[in-house]
Amino acid sequence: AHGLMLAIAALLIGWVGWRWLRSPAGRAWWQNRALRLPVVGALLYKYELTLFTRSLGTLLGNGVPLLTALHIATETVGNANLRGPLATMGPQVKEGTRMVRAMENTRVFEPLAVNLVRVGEETGRIGPMMLELSSVLDREVETGIKRALTLLEPVLILLLGVLIAAIIVSILLGILSINDLAG
Known part of the structure; x- marks a missing residue:
């Protein structure tokens, strides 16, 4: 139930933000930030x-x-x-x-x-x-x-390397935790 409420809140916030960015004030704010x-x-x-x-x-x-x-x-x-x-x-x-x-x-x-x-x-x-x-x-x-x-x-390349390393570490930790349960 909480996950559904969180998803609805995120969608609502995203929709309001998108509408604001399409308004003249929001567009001017975004254009100013983009130049910086x-x-x-x-x-x-x-x-x-x-x-x-x-x-x-x-x-x-x-x-x-x-x-x-x-x-x-x-x-x-x-x-x-x-x-x-x-x-x-x-x-x-x-x-x-x-x-x-x-x-x-x-x-x-x-x-x-x-x-x-x-x-x-x-x-x-x-x-x-x-x-x-x-x-x-x-x-x-x-x-x-x-x-x-x-x-x-x-x-x-560095980001992909870190991502692949994180995946490998999580797999190895999973394997080691299974070994701990068996032993």
């Missing part, structure tokens, strides 16, 4: 910026006006914690702030990204520079994933 994870957070951060810069570069390269392109590119970012600061760029540019200054004000982009856009703005080639920046970020994400997988392999 040690290895995965940096990869997610750069991946989201890759989406933004690639979309912005493609839109600008196809003749979409800057303000419209900024708005559309911001919508491609799935993480609300990044979308908020990126959404401030459009109004700043509309008020006359230079694109590179608006990027700096978001505090989202690394100095390399800001410098690439600065060069693009000075040469009148923001679109191609955004595409170049997205390529750089994409390579960083790929490298990060490869490093994480390289580190994950030995950890998994």
Whole structure:
């Protein structure tokens, strides 16, 4: 009876947690926590910026006006914690702030990204520079994933070794306890 109640309570807690994570507040909480994870957070951060810069570069390269392109590119970012600061760029540019200054004000982009856009703005080639920046970020994400997988392999081997050792020890203890009963 207690096991059934425990199972029902676990299912109920799981269902409530799942529903909360699907709510806007729960999603924002999860996205914030995901960005703070040690290895995965940096990869997610750069991946989201890759989406933004690639979309912005493609839109600008196809003749979409800057303000419209900024708005559309911001919508491609799935993480609300990044979308908020990126959404401030459009109004700043509309008020006359230079694109590179608006990027700096978001505090989202690394100095390399800001410098690439600065060069693009000075040469009148923001679109191609955004595409170049997205390529750089994409390579960083790929490298990060490869490093994480390289580190994950030995950890998994160790975990499997410990699991197999625990199984062997439990079998041997069972055999020894049977011998104690017989003797």
